[in-house]
Amino acid sequence: MKLVQIDLILNGKPVKVLTKPNQTLLDLLHNDLRLTGTKKGCDRGDCGACTVQINGRAVNSCLVLAPQANGQQVTTIEGIGSYERLHPVQELFLDLDAIQCGYCIPGMIMCAKALLEENPNPTTDEVRSYISGNLCRCTGYLHQIAAVKQAAAAMQTKK
Amino acid sequence: MNAFSAIGKRTPKVFGLAQVTGREQYSSDISVPGMLHARILRSPHPHAKVINIDTSPAESSGAVCITFKDVPQVKFNLRLVSTPETTYKDWKVLSREPVYYGEPIAAVAAETEEEAQRAMKLVEVEYQVLQPILDASEAIKPDSPTVHEEILLKDKQLTVENNIACKLEFADGDIEAGYKEADLVLERKYRSSRRYHAQLETKSVVCKPEPDGGVTLWSTTQTIHNSRILIHDVFGIPMHKINVKKIALGGSFGSSIHTNITALIAVALALKAKKPIRISLTREEDMHDHSSFSMLFRIKAGVKNDGTLTAGELEMLMDVGSHQIQAYPLLGCVFGWWASFYRWRNIRYTGKAVYTNKVPSCAMRGYGNPQTSWMVETFMDEIAEALHMDPIELKKKNYIGLGEVFWGQGPSVKSVIRSCGVEEMLNKGSTMIGWTRRHRPGEGEGVLRRGIGLGRGFHTSSAGAPLSGSVIDYSGATVKLNEDGTVDVVTALMDQGGGAYHAIAKIVAEELGVPAENVGMVQADTQTTVYDVCTHASRGIYAGGGAALNAAVEVKKKLLAYAARILEVNQDALKIKPDPELGQGIIYVEGFPNKRITVGEVVAHAWTKNWGSIAATVSYRPTAGPPHFTTFFVEVEVDIETGMVTPIRVVAGADVGTVVNPDLAAGQIQGGFAMGLSMTLLEDTPYNDRTGDLANRGMLVDYKLPASLDVPPLDNFQVFFADTYEPTGPFGAKGLGEGTYNPVAGAICNAIYNAIGIRFYELPITPERILAALKERRARKQEEAIATS
Numbered sequence: 001m002k003l004v005q006i007d008l009i010l011n012g013k014p015v016k017v018l019t020k021p022n023q024t025l026l027d028l029l030h031n032d033l034r035l036t037g038t039k040k041g042c043d044r045g046d047c048g049a050c051t052v053q054i055n056g057r058a059v060n061s062c063l064v065l066a067p068q069a070n071g072q073q074v075t076t077i078e079g080i081g082s083y084e085r086l087h088p089v090q091e092l093f094l095d096l097d098a099i100q101c102g103y104c105i106p107g108m109i110m111c112a113k114a115l116l117e118e119n120p121n122p123t124t125d126e127v128r129s130y131i132s133g134n135l136c137r138c139t140g141y142l143h144q145i146a147a148v149k150q151a152a153a154a155m156q157t158k159k
Numbered sequence: 160m161n162a163f164s165a166i167g168k169r170t171p172k173v174f175g176l177a178q179v180t181g182r183e184q185y186s187s188d189i190s191v192p193g194m195l196h197a198r199i200l201r202s203p204h205p206h207a208k209v210i211n212i213d214t215s216p217a218e219s220s221g222a223v224c225i226t227f228k229d230v231p232q233v234k235f236n237l238r239l240v241s242t243p244e245t246t247y248k249d250w251k252v253l254s255r256e257p258v259y260y261g262e263p264i265a266a267v268a269a270e271t272e273e274e275a276q277r278a279m280k281l282v283e284v285e286y287q288v289l290q291p292i293l294d295a296s297e298a299i300k301p302d303s304p305t306v307h308e309e310i311l312l313k314d315k316q317l318t319v320e321n322n323i324a325c326k327l328e329f330a331d332g333d334i335e336a337g338y339k340e341a342d343l344v345l346e347r348k349y350r351s352s353r354r355y356h357a358q359l360e361t362k363s364v365v366c367k368p369e370p371d372g373g374v375t376l377w378s379t380t381q382t383i384h385n386s387r388i389l390i391h392d393v394f395g396i397p398m399h400k401i402n403v404k405k406i407a408l409g410g411s412f413g414s415s416i417h418t419n420i421t422a423l424i425a426v427a428l429a430l431k432a433k434k435p436i437r438i439s440l441t442r443e444e445d446m447h448d449h450s451s452f453s454m455l456f457r458i459k460a461g462v463k464n465d466g467t468l469t470a471g472e473l474e475m476l477m478d479v480g481s482h483q484i485q486a487y488p489l490l491g492c493v494f495g496w497w498a499s500f501y502r503w504r505n506i507r508y509t510g511k512a513v514y515t516n517k518v519p520s521c522a523m524r525g526y527g528n529p530q531t532s533w534m535v536e537t538f539m540d541e542i543a544e545a546l547h548m549d550p551i552e553l554k555k556k557n558y559i560g561l562g563e564v565f566w567g568q569g570p571s572v573k574s575v576i577r578s579c580g581v582e583e584m585l586n587k588g589s590t591m592i593g594w595t596r597r598h599r600p601g602e603g604e605g606v607l608r609r610g611i612g613l614g615r616g617f618h619t620s621s622a623g624a625p626l627s628g629s630v631i632d633y634s635g636a637t638v639k640l641n642e643d644g645t646v647d648v649v650t651a652l653m654d655q656g657g658g659a660y661h662a663i664a665k666i667v668a669e670e671l672g673v674p675a676e677n678v679g680m681v682q683a684d685t686q687t688t689v690y691d692v693c694t695h696a697s698r699g700i701y702a703g704g705g706a707a708l709n710a711a712v713e714v715k716k717k718l719l720a721y722a723a724r725i726l727e728v729n730q731d732a733l734k735i736k737p738d739p740e741l742g743q744g745i746i747y748v749e750g751f752p753n754k755r756i757t758v759g760e761v762v763a764h765a766w767t768k769n770w771g772s773i774a775a776t777v778s779y780r781p782t783a784g785p786p787h788f789t790t791f792f793v794e795v796e797v798d799i800e801t802g803m804v805t806p807i808r809v810v811a812g813a814d815v816g817t818v819v820n821p822d823l824a825a826g827q828i829q830g831g832f833a834m835g836l837s838m839t840l841l842e843d844t845p846y847n848d849r850t851g852d853l854a855n856r857g858m859l860v861d862y863k864l865p866a867s868l869d870v871p872p873l874d875n876f877q878v879f880f881a882d883t884y885e886p887t888g889p890f891g892a893k894g895l896g897e898g899t900y901n902p903v904a905g906a907i908c909n910a911i912y913n914a915i916g917i918r919f920y921e922l923p924i925t926p927e928r929i930l931a932a933l934k935e936r937r938a939r940k941q942e943e944a945i946a947t948s
Contacts, residue, residue, distance in 0.1 A: 020273075036188035037181020039409070041359050042442040046859040049359060077181030090179040094172060097822035100830065101656030102178035103359035103409030109179065124872065132866040137357055137410050138656045140829030141867040142876055143822075 006070040011079025019066040026050045026061040028069070029076060037077035037106045041135070048134030051107035051114075052076050058114035060133075077106035080113060088154045089113050092147040100138035108134045112148045121152055164737050165665040166819050166890050170675035173660040174407070185407045187363040187439045189377045194365065194435040195223065197268040197428055198275040199421070200282055201447070202257030205291035205516040205851025206304065209255050209264060213283040222269045222278035223432040227255040230427045233393050234311050238417035238484050238521070239385040240622075240693055245629040247325055247483045248311040252393065252423045258306050259481035259516050260852040261447030266424050268436055291516035291851045295478035296455065298322040298513050306481055306514035324479050324512040327490035329570055332505030337470025341461025343545055344470075347538055350921040351530035352843035353453040353478065355446050356523055357864055360409020362448055363439035366425035373400025374429060378422045379408055379415050381653050382693035386418040387685040390426055404684045411655040412834075413522035414449045416695045417484050421448075443857030450844055451523035452477045452489060454530045458538055460503060466548050466556045471503025475510045482519040485526070486512040488568070488630060493527040495566035499617070499786070500535050501557040516851060518844070522695065524831075525618060528901040529838060530922075532616040536905030537918065540612075544600075550613055550909075551585050551594070558615075565786050567619035568696060571628025574783035578893070580814030580881025581615065584790040589613075591810040591877055592792035601916020608797045609807065610914025614906030615790045620885075620894035621698030623781025632781065634702040635689035638667055638710040639774035640718060642766045644743050644759025646671065646678045648710075651691035652703035657896045658823035659699025665819055666704045666889050670711035671718070672735025673744035673758055689778055697787065697894030700819055704889040706779035713775030721770060722746045722761045726754050783887045788814040789898040791832070791906040797914045799933055802926025804840055804911060806832075808875040816885035816893040825878045828899045829870070835903020837865045841923050 003018040010033075019028050026043070029035045029052070038061055041049030045063040052061045053075040081087035089112045092098070099105050108131060115122060115130040122130070127148045128141075136144065177183035214224035230252035237250055254262050265282055269275040290304040297303055299321050307319050338344055364378040373396055380386050383403040391398045408415065421438050429436045440448060454477045461470035475493055479486040490510035498506060525532075543550040559565065560579040566572070589595070597611040622632040637649040648667050654660040660680040668675040681687075691703065715735070723730035728748055735758065738745045744758035762773060794808040811828045818824055841863045845854045855861035870876075884891035904922065912918050917932045 030188075031190075034190065035181075036184065039185075039360070040187065040439075041361075042859045044442065044859065047359065047442075082180055083176055086176075086179065093179050094175045097172070097820075097826050099172065099175060099178050100658070100823070100826060101359065101410040102174075102183055102407060103185065105178050106181040128867045132868045135359065135864055135866060136830075137359055137412070137834065137864065138830045139826050140831070140833035141870050142829045142873045143826050145867060146873055 004067055006067055008069045008071065009073040011075055021065065021067050023066045024062050025064040025066050025069050028066040029061060035076050035078050039103055039106060048111060049104055049107040051110045051134065053110055053114050056114060056117055058111045077110055087113065088151040089116070089148065092151040092154065096143045096147040096150065098139060098143040098147040104134060104136040108136065108144060112151065115148065116152050116155060120156060124149060163669055165668040165675040166817060167821060169822065170665060173664050173680050183407050185360055185409050186365065186377045186379045187360060189365040191365055191367050191435040194437050195268040195270060195432055196272040196275050197266050197425065197436050197438045198272065198279045199263045199424060199438065200265040200267065200279050202260060202262045202264055204257065204286055204288050205260045206289040207257055207286040208289065209284060210287050211285040212265060214265065216281035216283065217267050217278040220278050220281065222267045222275060223428060224265060224267050224282065225253065225427050225431055226265045227251065227253045229431060231393055235389065235393055236483060237389065237420060239388055240416065240631055241488050242629050242631060243313045245487055246313060247487055249307050250420065250482050252427055259518055261518065263420060263424060266428050268428050268432055292322065293515055293517060293846050293848060293851060295476060295513040295515055298515050306516055322514040324483050324514050325487040325490065326512065327494065327510045328508065329494055330507045334470050334472060334505045334507045337505035338461040340469040342464040344459065344461045345542055345545065346457065346459040348920060349456040349534040351454045351533065352922045354451040354523060354838060354842040355844050355862055356412045356414040356449065357862060358410035358412055358414055361440040361442055361445040362419045362421050364419070364422045364425045365435060365437045366429040367435040368429045368433055369400065371400055372396065374426055375402045375404065376422060377404045377406050378419065380418060381408065381411055381415040381655060381695060383651050383685050384690045385693060386422060389418045390423070393423060394426060402684050402686045405651065405653060405682045408653060408655045412524040413526065413695065416522050416693050442859050446853060446857035446862065447518055449521045450480065450518045452479060452520040452527065456534050458534060460542065462542055462546065464546060466546055466553045468501055468503050468557050470505045472507045473497050477512050478515050478517065478520065479512045480515060480517040480519040484519055484521040489527050491570055492568050493531055494570060495568055496528045496531040497535060499559050499566045502559060517846060524834065525897045525901045528616065528618055528897060529904060532614065532901040533904035533908060533922065536614040536902065537908045540909045540912065541918065551589055554585065554615060555582060567784050567786055568622040568630055572622050572624045572630055572784060574624055574785065577785060577887060578816055578883040578885040579788060580883045581788050583881045584788065584812030584814060587879060588790050588792045588810045588812045592794065592808065594792065597913055600913050603914065606798055606800050608799060608914040609794060610910045610912065611792065611794045612906045612908065612910025612913055613792050614902035614909060616898060616902030617786040617788045618894065618897035618901055619696050619784040620701035620787055620888065621781045621784045622696045623702065623784045625782045631692050632702065633778060634691040634706040635776065635778040636707040636710045637774060637776040638707060638714045639772065640714060640758065640762045642762050644673065644677065644757055644762060646673060647681050648678060648707055649681045649683045649688055650703060650707060651683065651685065651688035652699060653694040654699065655694055657699055657827060658820045659694060659703050661823060662700040662819040663704050663707045666708050667711045669890060670708055671715055671744060672737055674737040674739055674742055689776060696784065697896040697898065699894065700892050701888050701894050702779065702781045704892065705781055706777055708889040709779050710775045710777040713777060714773055717773045718758065718761060719746065721765050721773065722756055725761060725764055726756060728754055785885050785887060785893050787893040787895055787898045789902055791902045793906040793910045795907060795910040795914060797911060797929065799915065802929035806836055806871045809871055810877045812879050812881060813895060813898065814881035814883050815895045816883050816888050817891035818880050819892050824895055827895050828878050829876060831899025832903055833865045833870050835900050836869065836907065839904040839907040839922060839924055843923055
């Protein structure tokens with residue numbers, strides 16, 4: 001199969017990469033580019049563990065073919081914060097003990113971040129609805145919902 | 160009054176930063192230079208013989224292949240927690256006679272997963288299709304198709320009769336006399352479903368062959384040492400050449416207590432290819448890899464009018480699927496859970512485990528306790544109603560508590576209960592939910608009917624006991640001080656999300672008197688750790704923490720000996736406490752401000768003076784497995800038009816002794832509730848009788864799980880902890896992980912009864928079943944009305 005070249009802005013940096021046209025964005029990120037923060041949970045769009053942002057929008061990267069990312073801005077968990085400076089959603093997830101095994105967390109955080117960029121002051125119901133495509137088998141979601149709401153408040157205060 | 164510096168306090172979560180930044184590595188993230196990717200060829204029949212298998216078309220494309228011809232013909236059980244004498248073996252690395260749809264037949268490795276998949280499709284297999292048996296009640300009848308003719312018990316051949324994998328019987332007292340004494344005898348049958356763990360990370364492994372003929376493994380396991388021992392048992396590689404790495408695990412809920420067959424397949428492929436091999440199961444493969452045990456119960460009990468139980472009988476038939484993983488010990492555990500709930504007084508138990516041509520069953524969070532608790536708590540609810548007694552009064556009269564024998568993981572694992580908060584939780588919880596305000600069952604109007612239900616339960620804290628029985632349970636830890644006063648804790652114990660690492664770090668910090676942030680948990684491996692049996696049985700804090708505490712005690716003695724030498728004081732006069740500003744533990748003498756030194760200064764001094772390292776390695780066998788108790792009061796709303804059940808309010812009490820991680824503990828309870836909610840209402844893996852495959856083909860879209868919209872709001876979920884202290888636990892702590900799940904189904908089922916006045920004896924209680932039951936009741940009432948008119 002002939003490889004295709006794609007150009008994308010990945011976590012703020014321009015990247016050129018060769019890919020098989022039938023490869024998913026998830027596999028491109030995780031296997032080829034070794035950005036292993038984005039997780040495979042089902043490869044069918046049913047669990048949300050692979051959530052990334054494309055032009056700010058939360059998507060299941062397992063349902064995006066890698067060539068579709070050409071010319072787009074892609075943000076993964078690796079691109080939103082680090083040890084020195086965490087994104088408010090990351091901080092609040094830590095502060096409110098919203099993490100157990102951690103496998104759903106990158107996808108959950110990316111989804112929450114997309115929500116807060118779209119809707120900076122969501123109601124609890126809006127948060128619950130927005131992240132309902134991200135499955136978590138460990139936490140029961142309550143601390144995660146609270147973390148997203150408090151992150152919203154923290155981000156409002158910063159402004 | 161919490162006088163601790165770390166225990167019960169909020170401290171940064173161990174590995175939390177890695178988790179939120181996506182840097183935490185799981186088995187499925189590992190990549191090793193030169194790594195090949197493998198795909199597993201799986202049986203498309205629930206029962207068949209492989210007459211011929213030809214891998215040459217795949218090999219000619221450059222792939223590396225293995226079949227049953229390339230693996231040791233050793234029979235084993237994937238789980239090594241039971242002693243060899245009680246271990247039933249019917250697995251092989253690759254099967255020549257697959258006994259379930261999806262059983263591994265061959266494996267193919269290539270440069271990419273896609274190439275391996277294409278090569279795998281070229282492998283030619285000729286099957287002789289055999290008649291499968293999918294129903295456990297049918298399988299046990301004579302003349303049913305046989306799943307296994309012969310298996311091994313330890314190394315002795317056993318002929319399997321009527322597909323019975325194993326059985327257990329136990330009786331105590333005089334049950335007939337007990338029934339005679341009773342004013343009421345009640346008997347009921349229950350059927351639980353065949354759940355799937357649905358842990359977020361599918362089973363994965365990377366196996367790297369080493370130049371000395373050994374292997375290094377990263378795999379989804381709850382026990383690195385048992386994986387190592389099994390690889391040795393199967394492949395004959397000396398253990399010091401097998402290194403199983405500890406690595407983050409994306410949830411497990413019991414599905415990795417046993418070594419995954421995928422790991423053994425990867426070892427075989429790696430040895431043949433002489434290259435590292437990666438296998439990561441797809442979600443569909445994962446659902447074909449393991450399931451929980453479905454059980455049929457017949458329970459009978461005798462009770463006096465005043466609520467005193469006089470006799471109890473339990474008959475249990477469980478479907479183990481096509482291979483034994485944890486069947487025999489589970490028979491004993493179900494007995495233990497049932498016997499430990501209430502004082503049945505005269506008891507009789509029969510447990511049978513039956514083979515069927517289905518996905519192999521393994522432990523799932525609670526290990527028989529969720530099903531047993533559901534059955535017992537709904538049964539007791541019926542007894543209470545028959546006696547016109549409040550269920551809480553009936554429970555208080557009969558529950559097994561302080562000073563009594565707890566049979567957890569029994570019958571060979573027993574200990575005396577030394578801490579118990581059951582009554583405190585029943586009293587407090589009932590007030591918080593408004594128990595006395597609940598209406599009579601089924602009384603209500605309109606489309607939405609609310610009801611309140613109660614379920615109590617428990618689980619063990621490890622499988623420890625005063626005597627050694629058929630269950631191996633011990634742990635170990637190394638604690639060492641670094642030259643800057645920070646601490647390394649090296650343990651084989653895994654953390655599958657329950658917070659064991661976080662708790663262990665706090666326990667060590669508390670004992671040593673250093674800030675909790677100064678204690679690091681090392682992601683070690685089998686070469687650098689002493690044995691830990693497994694993270695299961697809610698033993699992470701109790702056994703793993705117990706081991707680390709004992710090691711910390713040794714380290715503290717050595718540390719203070721060195722400090723005494725430096726300060727020129729009597730060692731017994733020295734104390735240590737953490738100084739958060741300095742970020743160090745401070746060693747001091749009360750009343751003598753000039754006699755002070757930091758932990759870091761002591762170690763640095765010892766370093767430059769060549770006194771030696773301050774470290775200790777301890778192996779720890781818990782001599783009890785104290786129950787942690789929980790109570791769930793749940794209010795639900797049943798929509799009688801759609802059959803949907805919505806959780807409205809939850810009041811959950813937990814008796815875990817000293818609460819080491821309060822916020823994580825609350826999270827465990829919320830997570831346990833969500834899982835219990837879907838156990839009650841959603842989860843099952845039915846089979847297609849024609850194909851013998853899972854009806855949902857392993858697709859997650861048809862295995863419904865609760866999402867954020869399905870749980871009650873945080874304000875309506877109250878958690879409280881009983882005020883207890885476990886004398887045998889590290890700083891008084893007990894476990895928690897499974898007690899958070901076990902009672903939920905019973906509580907919800909009782910709440911549904913309170914809401915609509917209908918009892919259900921089969922899980923899951925789907926909307927279809929609710930609507931059918933409502934319809935059937937309406938029809939019955941109409942008939943009665945006609946008959947009496």
